[in-house]
Amino acid sequence: METGKTTRKAYSPIKxxxxxxxxxxxxxxxxxxxxxxxxxxxxxxxxxxxxxxxDYERVRELARINGDLGRLGGLLKLWLTDDVRTAAFGAETIHRLLERIEATQAEMAEVMKSIVRPRAS
Structure with a gap:
């Protein structure tokens, strides 16, 4: 073997x-x-x-959405435990929270679809 670095470019290509x-x-x-x-x-x-x-950008987006779902779930759990801090929350607030969780799940599903079926470049 030669003393210098051997590369493939030194050999003939396949056409x-x-x-x-x-x-x-x-x-x-x-x-x-x-x-x-x-x-x-x-x-x-x-x-x-x-x-x-x-696609790492999509994975980061999924991680962000997952974090949002975790925070929303935490708020819902806090309300369900009858915590004093959530005593002022009414049924309407909880319904909005549940709608937001559903919307976030739908967003997550769309991102997953874009990974499985990549967008056209």
Whole structure:
């Protein structure tokens, strides 16, 4: 082996002819896996199962929504325990709280759908 760093660029490439639509499909799969086109094709060509990556922005959004649900649930629990601090809460306030919990759950479901079925780029 040589004293310098050996890279793949020192060797001949494999050329693959494809239609523009095929190239775009391969490029989209590479983006979904978080890999460069070259690295994606190298991994697939060697028989590796390429795993997709999760959109970290969406995961952060789910964590925020989960925190909101926790706080809303805590308020509801406090009311149900007949705590002195919630004595002034009426049924209307509790109904609004429950509606907000349902809306937050719906928001969370939409974010989960966007992860499972990624939006078009």
């Amino acid at each position: 693959v002819y494809c239609l523009p639509s095929e190239r775009e499909a391969i490029a989209e799969n590479a983006r979904a896996a978080g890999k460069s086109l070259s690295n994606f094709l190298l991994n697939v060509g060697q028989g590796y199962r390429v795993q997709g990556i999760t």
